[in-house]
Amino acid sequence: MDAPGGDPDRISALPDDVLHLILGFLPEATAAARTAVLSRRWRHVWVHAHKFVFSDDLAPAAALGNFASFVDRLFARRGHAAIGSLQIRLSHHRSTPPAKVAEWTRYAVRHVVDFFLLRVSHVPPAATVELELPSHGRTRSIQLDLSGMRLRFPPPPAASMYEALAELALDSARLGDFVSSCCRRLRKLAIGSPLDLRELVLRVDALQELRLSRAEDLRTLDVTAPNLRVLWLDRCFPHGAPGSDGGVSGNRVACCRVVAPRLQVIGMRDATLAKLPGMDIHGLASVRCLDLGLHMRGRLCRRTSSGLWLLENCPDRHKLKGGYDFVTRKLPCAKYNIAALDVPSPDIIEHQQ
């Protein structure tokens, strides 16, 4: 794989399109940008790479001042050309003022065709900083990890404005209306550690996968998704949510309702969910896999397991063929198989270490 002295320069002879693809595979935009100094042929090639990853993570403090202008200049040079994939990972608030992050986000959802990731891993200096999504977007998959930065959605419009959006992952949002009204084609939705997410009402026909984690402010979860296959809930609802026999009303879970006739996989990491009075999942008949974080000691303990609640409430369990995969991620990793599905009692769950 070496090119001795007299050999021709094959790479510089490749068409720009191909070079854009090659540069897109480099791990960071800086690596792509450095090719500008190779030769005159390479002076502007990197500007139109297919993918960019910007990160201020490893830079010395003295260099941080150059980061924002680097990104800005690139966007300015690209103008309205579509970007395949864009990732912006921010670790230092000194590198990028919040207003700049908002501006880049607006640019991104209008120009990124495939995948846009924004990760802000520093705590913003002012908790009031808001990021507002524009009313239109062309991106297929968006992932926003905002570390407490608030996200504001555009007011629900009459028609879908994020027509291409198929995947959305958020760590901070009040977003039910936005998703239900703007993202008709959304197939995957992941929400983690949302701020003040008390109510999530989703009506998305296309939705196939919903993952919701650390939504501890949640009081109402109301999902109607005829094509939902995977439902994953991890530490949702307030801790120690009271049962039907009453409790502090401010802490009450008003509703946990999921209508999903094609549901196949349920994952849960929350033992308290078993006791929720309003828990109502329509669609257990088609469930094939339960992925549960259970408290186990040899045998399953009925009282602490939401998994058993699910098994016991599975209306058509007699008709099920095949097996539930019953997986716990508690260490040491163990797998539990239920051999006879018509007897969903703890006694028949065998420990197959």
Next chain:
Amino acid sequence: MEVDKGKGEAEETRKVAEADRDTVTLKSSDGKLFEVSKEAAARLSTVLAGMIAGGSIDDNGTDLKQIGSEALENVVDYCNKHANSIPSAALISSSISFNTAPFKEPEEWERKFVDRLSHDALFDLVEAANFLGMERLLDVTCHKISEMMKGKSPDQIREVFNIKNDYTKEELEEIRQELAWAFYDD
């Protein structure tokens, strides 16, 4: 994989109805003939798919004047290997992971396939994949080239690819100033 045919034999081939054949014959710039499954060719190459659909496949050997025999052999080899490789089983658990990027890392056999190529053969194959509109093969070969650049200084990259630096010192300094962020660790 290479099928050298005499003239008479080629005449015979011509008579076989296009629809009856499940392979297509491709002819390299240096006149060598290769056969490849029609299904794989149509699935992996937008250009060949277009030619097959449009009926412009020549049973005597469709001329691909831009592609040398070594590169065409690699193309055909790739198509056959691709047809035989079993895609990673779509386990139900894998549907739980959240998709972050549409590009799938090269599979083990694809890595081996490009790793064994000489420098020139790799570039010949990139050009062939680009010409034939073979998206996956282009991805895999370009990914390989990007790995040859990864972690290297501009000087080292010039050396690997034999790129001649035609900048003046002043020009280089100007670019470094402009892209200061990209050179912060120099």
